[in-house]
Amino acid sequence: MxxxxxxxxxxxxxxxxxxxxxxxxxxxxxxxxxxxxxxxxxxxxxxxxxxxxxxxxxxxxxxxxxxxxxxxxxxxxxxxxxxxxxxxxxxxxxxxxxxxxxxxxxxxxxxxxxxxxxxxxxxxxxxxxxxxxxxxxxxLEQKVVERTQEVFLTQNVTIHALASLAETRDNETGNHIRRTQHYVKTLATKLMADGHHLDELNDENIDLLFRSAPLHDIGKVGIPDHILLKPGKLDVDEFEIMKTHAQLGAQALAVANDAVGESDTSFLRFAREIAECHHEKWDGSGYPKGLKGEDIPISGRIMALADVYDALISERIYKPAFSHEKAKGIILDGREKHFDPKVVDAFLATELAFIEIAEQFKD
Missing domain, CATH: 3.40.50.2300 (Response regulator)
Structure with missing residues (x-):
């Protein structure tokens, strides 16, 4: 030597x-x-x-x-x-x-x-x-980082694959899932900044909400084509079947959640809440469970406004695209009826961001 x-x-x-x-x-x-x-x-x-x-x-x-x-x-x-x-x-x-x-x-x-x-x-x-x-x-730390990145990527790919599957069955969605994903993040970030729902809204959970939001309509894969793709207005019986997409999506995500043993902070938990509750209304008149007020998970309340806003500004077979101002007026009319008033306030405070997101991801 x-x-x-x-x-x-x-x-x-x-x-x-x-x-x-x-x-x-x-x-x-x-x-x-x-x-x-x-x-x-x-x-x-x-x-x-x-x-x-x-x-x-x-x-x-x-x-x-x-x-x-x-x-x-x-x-x-x-x-x-x-x-x-x-x-x-x-x-x-x-x-x-x-x-x-x-x-x-x-x-x-x-x-x-x-x-x-x-x-x-x-x-x-x-x-x-x-x-x-x-x-x-x-x-080992590097392997953990690599494995974490792999899991993160797998989750994102899974989310977008499932969301795209639902999208292929609904010819009206377009960039809807991308726009609503960013609306959700904008609203959640503003609510957190204002000190609301800090037990649920933090940087990590907002990221999970952002990533899981595209699965809000995953239950539509279980709706028959003659209803989902009907060019006109649904009749009462058809609408009742359409409403089941919320429960169908929640049930599918619950099975997935149980299968992988995800914790209560997992993206699947938020995805399940969003899928099930994004049609619930603040006054209790929504579906599928008729939840009211604070009984509706905050994830569902945020998704509800994001989903309605995007539907309003988007062209549909049965309606033209509304302007931002008209959509804003409808949302204000729904304050304390359809929408959580704090979520409406967050929308009003970030409406310029909504306009920018709609322009960035327009169909």
Whole structure:
């Protein structure tokens, strides 16, 4: 093994005999650098090389070993160098002080070469194992990050695949799912900023709402074509069947949620709420359960306004596209009837963002 492959030991002592003993003990297995004072030791480290381990005398003129240790432990580039105090001060309090400053070991003089060698070997082996463990942990952390990204991507692909499936069965949707997705995020972010529903609305959950919003009409895949694709207005019986899409979507997402064992904060939980509750109304006149007021999950209340707004500004077989101002007026008329008043307030405060989203993702 060449000298460049050897671990480096810095020996710091003001007594030549101690330097000689330590150097003689270690030089066959390690590269040994010596310093005769604390100041010289710091210079060696700064100008020559950062050692793998330091054997440090305590009682030295000008700067004792304790001070050298304090300085080294205070610097990011040297704080992890293992320090072993080598001293004739054998009192337990001296040893305790050295260890409290961050030293890894304490060897008392007179020196036993075999003990010195064994301590140095043990410490360097420990540090090597520690570095290996840290490297393994970083690799595991990277794998976790990669796996998390993979899960995130899989969720998004699944969401959009399912949403696209529903879209293919409804010739009126167009960019509806993209617009409503951004409306939902805009409303939720404003509600959070105003201090509303902070038990539900935070950055993480708003992201989940944004990602799960495209599944609000997934239940339409279970509606017969002659009803879903009917060019005219639905009759009473047909509309009753159409309304079942909310429950059909919620049931499908509940099965998926149970199958993967998602937690209560999962995107599937929000997707299920949105699918089931986006046609509920603040006054209790909505469907499928006739929920009223705060009994409607906030996700459903937000989706309700986003969905209605987009339906109003979009052209349909049975109606032309309404202007933003006309849609706004209809939503204001629905305040405290169809819509949660706080959600309406959030809409009014962000209506410019709604206009921009509608333009960005227009059909």
């Amino acid at each position: 060449s000298e460049s492959d050897l671990k480096t030991v810095l020996v710091v002592d003001d007594e030549p005999v101690n330097i000689s003993v330590l150097s003689g003990t270690l030089r066959n297995q390690y590269r040994v650098i010596v310093a005769k004072s604390g100041k010289q030791a710091l210079e060696r480290i700064e100008q020559v090389i950062i050692p793998d381990i330091i054997l440090l005398d305590i009682m030295m003129p000008e700067m004792d070993g304790y001070e050298v240790c304090r300085i080294l432990k205070a610097k990011p580039e040297t704080k992890d160098i293992p320090i072993v105090f080598v001293s004739a001060m054998s009192d337990h309090q001296d040893e305790e002080k050295g260890l409290s400053l961050g030293a890894m070991d304490y060897i008392s003089k007179p020196l036993s070469p075999s003990i010195v060698l064994a301590r140095v070997q043990n410490i360097l082996q420990f540090k090597e194992a520690q570095r290996a463990l840290e490297s393994q942990n970083k690799q």
